[in-house]
Amino acid sequence: EPEVTQTPSHQVTQMGQEVILRCVPISNHLYFYWYRQILGQKVEFLVSFYNNEISEKSEIFDDQFSVERPDGSNFTLKIRSTKLEDSAMYFCASRREGVGEAFFGQGTRLTVV
């Protein structure tokens, strides 16, 4: 069964450093998303990506964040200068055309120290 894969599973970084979280969405999906979940809180939408551009972003997704689909398979989230409050689980998700459910990856736990 196709699945969304994310790497790494856990990333520890120093405050102020740049991190790149990587995702391989399901191959025939056209919509891509990043969500995050701070410990003990709900899953929050960050950004959606369609047709090689951002289609929507939340207030959380400020200038420190960027997304890219560098080739036909990878989808990345970059945080330029990490802050302590960026520590969270980050989930990538993808969805096919039309109405339907999004499939989530297993997540990357980002710890900023």
Place this chain on the structure above:
Amino acid sequence: DQQVKQNSPSLSVQEGRISILNCDYTNSMFDYFLWYKKYPAEGPTFLISISSIKDKNEDGRFTVFLNKSAKHLSLHIVPSQPGDSAVYFCAASGGSGNTGKLIFGQGTTLQVKP
């Protein structure tokens, strides 16, 4: 701005009985609702969904009910099994320029006791 609310943080039921998880929403533009199940250190796993044009959708042991006038949906699990123990998230999407983004509730931790 809690557009999707799950007011019960936890629920405990006996194996074989029915589990009922509830969810309320405030945005009348939502037209698609989903339930996800999540284990610790894993991503949300899709369970079942319902479009706003329906009031019920069933898949095996799982049934989702939608009451649009009350802006309320519920997930019924019958019969409940110990393997159902997890956090359940309600999510909604819709509105103008819909990109398919999901707005999640806070989650309800279900414990099914053997």
